[in-house]
Structures are given as C-alpha cells and as structure tokens.
Amino acid sequence: IATIEDEAEYQDTKYACQRRTPLKHHNKIFTDALEVLEKNADYTGGDQDYSRALAFRRASASLKSLPHTVTSMRDVANLKDIGKHCKDVIREILEKGYSTEIEDIKSSEWFKTIQLFVGIYGCGPATARKWYNMGYRTLEDIKKSTTIHLTADQRNGIRFYDDLQTPVIRREAEAIRNFIIEEIKEISNDFTVVITGGFIRGKDSGHDVDLLMSHPDNGKEKGVLQKLITNLKQKNLLLECSLQANTFHKESLKSPKHYKSSMLDHFEKSLSIFRLEKSMVDKYTSCGGASKTTEKVQGGKSCSSNTKSDDYILKHTDSFDLPKDRTWRAVRVDFVVCPQSQYGYALLGWVGSKMFNRSIRLYADRELGMMLSSHGLYDRINQQYIPASSEQEIFEHLKLTWIEHEDRNC
Numbered sequence: 539i540a541t542i543e544d545e546a547e548y549q550d551t552k553y554a555c556q557r558r559t560p561l562k563h564h565n566k567i568f569t570d571a572l573e574v575l576e577k578n579a580d581y582t583g584g585d586q587d588y589s590r591a592l593a594f595r596r597a598s599a600s601l602k603s604l605p606h607t608v609t610s611m612r613d614v615a616n617l618k619d620i621g622k623h624c625k626d627v628i629r630e631i632l633e634k635g636y637s638t639e640i641e642d643i644k645s646s647e648w649f650k651t652i653q654l655f656v657g658i659y660g661c662g663p664a665t666a667r668k669w670y671n672m673g674y675r676t677l678e679d680i681k682k683s684t685t686i687h688l689t690a691d692q693r694n695g696i697r698f699y700d701d702l703q704t705p706v707i708r709r710e711a712e713a714i715r716n717f718i719i720e721e722i723k724e725i726s727n728d729f730t731v732v733i734t735g736g737f738i739r740g741k742d743s744g745h746d747v748d749l750l751m752s753h754p755d756n757g758k759e760k761g762v763l764q765k766l767i768t769n770l771k772q773k774n775l776l777l778e779c780s781l782q783a784n785t786f787h788k789e790s791l792k793s794p795k796h797y798k799s800s801m802l803d804h805f806e807k808s809l810s811i812f813r814l815e816k817s818m819v820d821k822y823t824s825c826g827g828a829s830k831t832t833e834k835v836q837g838g839k840s841c842s843s844n845t846k847s848d849d850y851i852l853k854h855t856d857s858f859d860l861p862k863d864r865t866w867r868a869v870r871v872d873f874v875v876c877p878q879s880q881y882g883y884a885l886l887g888w889v890g891s892k893m894f895n896r897s898i899r900l901y902a903d904r905e906l907g908m909m910l911s912s913h914g915l916y917d918r919i920n921q922q923y924i925p926a927s928s929e930q931e932i933f934e935h936l937k938l939t940w941i942e943h944e945d946r947n948c
C-alpha cells in the first residue's frame with residue numbers, strides 16, 4: 539500500500555535514479571506492453587527508432603516506480619515520462635484488458651522472427667533483419683544456409699540456443715561463483731568475486747552470470763583473469779571465451795567520446811560460455827545436496843581437473859548437434875576485473891540496471907556537469923577527478939539519496 543511519503547517521493551523526481559524501482563511493482567500489465575513497443579523499435583534499428591525505444595523504456599521505468607496501480611486515465615495524467623503513444627496504449631488496456639497494437643506486433647511474422655534471431659548469442663537486430671530479408675525464418679534455415687557466414691559467437695549461439703535461452707537460476711550462479719573462488723585461490727590470495735547484474739538486484743534468474751573480480755591491493759588484480767581463463771580452458775570448462783585486455787586511460791574519463799560510448803567500459807574482461815556440470819550446482823552451493831526442496835540434478839559425473847579432453851567434443855566438430863546424454867549445460871558468464879581504486883564505480887556500473895546507469899549518468903551530466911562511468915567521476919566545472927571507495931560515496935558526491943540494489947530495477 540502506497541504511503542503519502544511514497545507518492546511524494548515519486549512526484550519529486552525527474553530521473554529514474556532518484557526513485558526506488560523494485561523488481562515487483564504494481565503495473566506489470568502496462569510495462570509488459572511498453573516493453574514490446576521498446577523491443578519493436580529497437581529491432582527496427584534507425585536512429586529515430588533508438589530514441590523511440592528509449593522513450594518507451596523511460597515510460598516503463600516511470601510506471602515501475604509508481605507506488606500504486608494505474609486504474610484510470612486520471613492516474614496517468616501526472617505520470618512522468620509518459621507520452622501520447624504510451625497513453626493510448628494504457629487507455630486501451632484499461633478499457634479492454636489488452637492493446638490491439640501490442641497484440642499485432644507480437645503476432646507478426648517479422649517480430650517473431652527477429653525475436654528468435656536476436657536470441658542467438660552474437661546476433662543483434664541488424665544481422666537479424668538481414669537474415670529475415672534473405673528469407674530465413676527459423677534456426678534450421680540458418681543452420682542449413684550455405685550463403686550465411688556465421689561468426690564464432692553465432693555458431694555457439696545456435697549450438698547452445700536452448701541452454702542459453704533457459705534462464706540461469708540463482709543456485710547455478712552461486713555455484714559458478716564459489717567454484718571460481720576455489721580456482722582463483724590457486725592463482726592469487728584474497729581475490730574477491732562478487733555476483734553483480736540482475737542477481738544482486740534481487741532477480742531469481744537471469745540470462746547470464748556477471749562476476750566482478752578484484753584484489754584489495756590496487757594493481758595485484760593484473761594478470762589473474764588470463765591465468766584463470768587458461769586454467770578453465772585446460773579443464774574444458776569454457777565452451778567459448780574471448781579475453782579483452784584493459785584499455786582504460788585516465789584521460790578518457792573526461793572525453794565526451796568516452797561518455798557517448800556510454801555503457802561499455804574498458805575493464806579487462808571475458809564474455810564467455812561456461813560449461814556447467816550439473817553436479818557442480820550441488821557441490822558448490824552451501825545448502826548442497828541436502829536441499830531436497832529443489833529439483834534433483836540428474837547425472838552427476840563430477841567436474842574436476844581430470845575431465846578428459848575428448849569430453850570436449852565441441853571444439854573440433856562443425857556439427858550443431860549436442861550429445862543427448864550430456865551432464866552439463868552452457869551458461870553465459872561475464873568475468874570482469876577491476877582495480878581496487880575503481881571498485882565503487884565498477885560495482886555501480888555492473889549492478890545496473892542498464893536503464894539505471896543511463897539515468898544516473900545523464901543526471902550527473904545534466905544536473906552537476908559531471909561525467910560518470912564505470913571507471914570514475916570527472917567534474918567538468920572544477921576540472922578534477924573525484925575518487926570514491928564505495929557506491930555510497932558516489933551517491934554522496936552526486937547528491938543523490940542512496941538507492942538499494944534491489945531498487946534499481948528500472
């Protein structure tokens with residue numbers, strides 16, 4: 539039940555980063571609809587469509603932080619960031635329970651096909667549209683095509699399509715984190731590995747596991763990820779990995795170009811596909827096998843350093859087929875390493891959501907003349923960098939009320 543304070547808090551804000559946006563909110567029926575419009579604009583892909591997609595996203599964020607359910611058009615009158623198009627959709631849903639426009643989009647062959655294709659790891663809307671225009675409609679079409687040249691990412695995206703479309707649950711994420719901690723102990727002491735992304739914001743499942751890694755002594759984080767990746771590869775636990783070096787220079791903190799390329803950061807990272815042995819989930823989570831409330835994991839060959847290298851069938855074959863009786867599943871894992879001096883900023887960036895980041899960066903720029911990224915904060919007016927050792931400190935520098943991780947789900 540919304541209190542007067544909650545309502546006042548909502549009304550006082552201009553940016554999503556100033557409001558609490560919980561995971562479970564009161565207007566799902568409307569935000570689901572707006573998310574279809576956002577996707578549709580995003581898939582279409584022009585510059586104008588990009589702005590339209592953002593506008594739908596902002597409208598949806600506004601509804602998510604509203605402390606009550608919209609029940610009439612009177613409620614919508616004082617809502618933030620809701621344009622005419624969104625109002626029309628909301629009105630129709632209030633009247634009929636659904637929106638014709640949304641239903642039409644969802645049932646269109648174009649939308650369904652693009653949605654299918656962008657679900658392939660390594661395939662964005664532009665590629666999806668190209669394939670659609672070439673006449674392809676199904677994954678089978680893509681597999682059989684002799685004209686398409688698939689990238690390595692896309693091949694794996696198709697090969698592991700079902701696995702990567704199956705949400706990662708929290709227990710799997712925790713097992714992977716705990717396992718990685720064990721692995722890192724062999725390389726470096728005191729390394730910290732934190733699950734960020736959707737899970738830290740309270741989601742029960744997600745499309746990947748985001749791991750932020752650091753060492754308490756600034757500089758000692760260097761080289762560790764490379765060794766970790768090498769070891770994991772040796773144990774056949776990575777189905778795909780690409781190691782990106784750290785490309786950060788302090789000067790880039792104040793360059794507008796850096797600000798514009800917005801969401802991407804310059805940390806050393808590996809966006810990988812992890813081969814999760816199902817037996818690892820019990821072995822590496824605290825409740826372990828004792829928890830009978832959760833689904834029993836089948837199979838159970840232990841995953842350890844003695845996995846034979848011919849188990850790693852996928853590397854040497856061109857086939858898209860996976861063995862029927864496999865004891866593992868593919869999971870997308872993002873490994874990110876940051877130096878201790880940038881930890882607060884890196885954490886803020888990797889907690890997300892993407893929309894929250896967009897909003898807080900825009901706020902810093904517009905309201906304070908400051909440039910915020912996952913690496914730091916630069917005060918353009920006083921021409922100085924502002925260090926921070928925690929997220930709390932960053933919020934203070936930005937004169938923002940603290941927002942809990944679970945309340946950044948815009």
Ligand code: GTP
Binds near residue numbers: 741747748895
């Ligand atoms: P699910 O994975 O679907 O649960 O949602 P998520 O919020 O975890 O999304 P995702 O894994 O895509 O991103 C996690 C956070 O990392 C988001 O807030 C991104 O904005 C943030 N992020 C920061 N820097 C980067 C970057 O360089 N690349 C990517 N991909 N994400 C980044």
Ligand code: MN
Binds near residue numbers: 735736744746747
């Ligand atoms: Mn994630």
Ligand code: MN
Binds near residue numbers: 735746748872
């Ligand atoms: Mn991610």
